[in-house]
Amino acid sequence: MQRFPCPFCGLRDEREFSYVGDFGKVRPDTKARVSDAEWAAYLYDQKNPKGQSTEIWVHLPCQEYFKMTRDTVSMDVIDAAPLRKPAQ
Amino acid sequence: MKYSAFSILREGLRGHRGWAKAWHNPTPKDTYDVVIIGGGGHGLATAYYLAKNHGVSRVAVIEKGWLGGGNTGRNTTAIRSNYFYPQSTALYDLSVRLYEDLSRELNYNVMFSQRGIMTLAHSEPDMEMAARQVNAMQLGGVDAELLNRDQVRKYAPLLNFRDDARFPIHGATWQGRAGTGRHDAVAWGYARAADSLGVDIIQNCAVTGVLIEGGVCKGVETSQGLIRAGKVGAAVAGHSTNLADMAGYSLPIHSYALQAFVSEPVKPVMNTVALSPALGVYFSQSDKGGIVVGGGLDRVPSYGQRGNTPMHDVVLGGLVEMAPILAKVKLLRHWGGIVDVTPDSSPIIGPSPVPGLYLNCGWGTGGFKAIPAGGYLFAHLLARDSHHEISRPFDLDRFQTGHLIDESAASGIAH
Numbered sequence: 150m151q152r153f154p155c156p157f158c159g160l161r162d163e164r165e166f167s168y169v170g171d172f173g174k175v176r177p178d179t180k181a182r183v184s185d186a187e188w189a190a191y192l193y194d195q196k197n198p199k200g201q202s203t204e205i206w207v208h209l210p211c212q213e214y215f216k217m218t219r220d221t222v223s224m225d226v227i228d229a230a231p232l233r234k235p236a237q
Numbered sequence: 238m239k240y241s242a243f244s245i246l247r248e249g250l251r252g253h254r255g256w257a258k259a260w261h262n263p264t265p266k267d268t269y270d271v272v273i274i275g276g277g278g279h280g281l282a283t284a285y286y287l288a289k290n291h292g293v294s295r296v297a298v299i300e301k302g303w304l305g306g307g308n309t310g311r312n313t314t315a316i317r318s319n320y321f322y323p324q325s326t327a328l329y330d331l332s333v334r335l336y337e338d339l340s341r342e343l344n345y346n347v348m349f350s351q352r353g354i355m356t357l358a359h360s361e362p363d364m365e366m367a368a369r370q371v372n373a374m375q376l377g378g379v380d381a382e383l384l385n386r387d388q389v390r391k392y393a394p395l396l397n398f399r400d401d402a403r404f405p406i407h408g409a410t411w412q413g414r415a416g417t418g419r420h421d422a423v424a425w426g427y428a429r430a431a432d433s434l435g436v437d438i439i440q441n442c443a444v445t446g447v448l449i450e451g452g453v454c455k456g457v458e459t460s461q462g463l464i465r466a467g468k469v470g471a472a473v474a475g476h477s478t479n480l481a482d483m484a485g486y487s488l489p490i491h492s493y494a495l496q497a498f499v500s501e502p503v504k505p506v507m508n509t510v511a512l513s514p515a516l517g518v519y520f521s522q523s524d525k526g527g528i529v530v531g532g533g534l535d536r537v538p539s540y541g542q543r544g545n546t547p548m549h550d551v552v553l554g555g556l557v558e559m560a561p562i563l564a565k566v567k568l569l570r571h572w573g574g575i576v577d578v579t580p581d582s583s584p585i586i587g588p589s590p591v592p593g594l595y596l597n598c599g600w601g602t603g604g605f606k607a608i609p610a611g612g613y614l615f616a617h618l619l620a621r622d623s624h625h626e627i628s629r630p631f632d633l634d635r636f637q638t639g640h641l642i643d644e645s646a647a648s649g650i651a652h
């Protein structure tokens with residue numbers, strides 16, 4: 150069983166985590182006109198890289214959403230960083 | 238050389254010295270009418286039907302490893318057409334019909350065994366959904382039956398009929414024409430037949446780039462040099478996004494490892510294929526006696542082509558609940574393949590965003606059953622530059638028009 154790092158809880162069993170999606174995918178501005186192609190790309194297209202991939206993950210027990218960079222071939226975790234800004 | 242009972246007898250008598258190679262090992266030519274990337278079942282079948290049905294014989298299949306070394310040689314060989322939507326029924330039943338005649342057509346025994354497949358229903362609401370599925374299939378002209386508990390027991394007495402079963406068996410959907418085949422034989426049979434029609438099958442040759450001139454795909458760069466082509470067809474499964482990156486377009490595909498398991502050979506205990514959606518497991522028994530077990534996708538997208546423990550636990554735990562008698566059977570092998578998963582669990586057949594380059598991908602967890610149809614339809618597309626009516630709904634444009642063919646219910650578990 151692999152362990153993934155939650156920025157909040159530390160190293161935990163991989164089964165406690167869920168993959169959410171590509172990092173850096175921004176919802177098109179729906180106040181402006183969005184073409185079918187742009188909308189379809191937003192909904193469905195994936196970077197799906199072989200090698201280093203930066204993604205959004207969630208740690209299910211604590212509900213922390215965070216950014217994880219990992220290698221999709223070796224499965225090594227390269228970096229994990231919180232998405233939320235620290236409380237003031 | 239034609240394979241027959243007579244040729245086996247003759248070769249047996251003379252020490253098997255007269256068998257010819259099943260295919261050649263050519264060096265790539267500079268240019269072809271069509272280059273197919275990927276020597277899995279879909280690539281090889283496409284090459285065969287291009288030569289056979291459309292008279293296009295200046296064709297090369299470029300494979301980075303060995304034939305069938307991708308998912309075609311790694312799957313659990315379930316062949317079925319028990320889908321819900323009419324578009325899928327047309328596609329997958331064409332495939333089953335082609336499989337029914339494939340050994341004769343290719344003069345190669347692909348061991349298609351129509352031993353039937355059952356999808357278990359574990360509650361009364363499950364039974365209602367099963368009835369809906371059976372009705373949809375019958376309306377689509379595909380053989381389907383709703384089995385009750387006793388009928389399931391007759392087909393597969395080793396399943397869990399105990400009173401304390403976590404998921405009691407209420408009944409099942411049944412497709413009698415479904416079954417299993419020999420995966421390597423499908424790749425090898427198409428390769429041999431395509432080779433005999435003049436197709437160049439080039440192994441150990443990776444495509445490393447796509448040649449684009451004036452916005453049009455004109456060939457491929459490979460580890461054995463540049464190869465020009467009138468048209469290029471990509472059938473690279475879990476690596477479809479890598480190819481898209483080379484050519485500069487995006488795809489709605491995630492690559493995942495899908496795992497499978499086979500046990501030591503045991504005496505015949507199971508003569509059909511059984512699937513439990515609730516447990517996330519299905520299994521059959523191979524002719525050699527191995528229990529062949531499959532389950533769902535990994536939870537994490539990846540290109541790591543190997544097994545891992547989370548799915549191992551889910552699938553084998555589920556198997557033991559589904560057929561407790563198998564608890565003491567020892568595993569022999571455990572492996573993974575990288576599959577190409579689309580948002581609606583349906584394949585993509587059609588032109589890519591780059592003119593001259595065409596796609597056959599997105600088969601995900603269930604494209605072994607579709608190899609004959611995938612090849613047949615992709616060859617049609619490449620030869621005529623227009624869809625066969627059966628492949629039209631599976632064009633990449635469905636993600637923009639919104640006409641998704643959401644078969645995730647029918648293919649929610651991989652097989």
Ligand SMILES: Cc1cc2nc3c(=O)[nH]c(=O)nc-3n(C[C@H](O)[C@H](O)[C@H](O)COP(=O)(O)OP(=O)(O)OC[C@H]3O[C@@H](n4cnc5c(N)ncnc54)[C@H](O)[C@@H]3O)c2cc1C
Pocket residue numbers: 274275276277278279280299300301302303304305306307308309310311312313314315316442443444445472473474475476495496497531572573574575576597598600601602603604605606607651652
């Ligand atoms: C564990 C498992 C169980 C499955 N069970 C079933 C089942 O029971 N029933 C079913 O119908 N389906 C099943 N499937 C799915 C099925 O195996 C696939 O959908 C099908 O084999 C896909 O065939 P293909 O020819 O598209 O891909 P592949 O057989 O994967 O062939 C693609 C080929 O492309 C080559 N390639 C990739 N990149 C390049 C490059 N750059 N240059 C040259 N070559 C390249 C690869 O080496 C590979 O050989 C299963 C899959 C797995 C992994």
Ligand SMILES: [Zn+2]
Pocket residue numbers: 155156157158159208210211212213
């Ligand atoms: Zn946490």
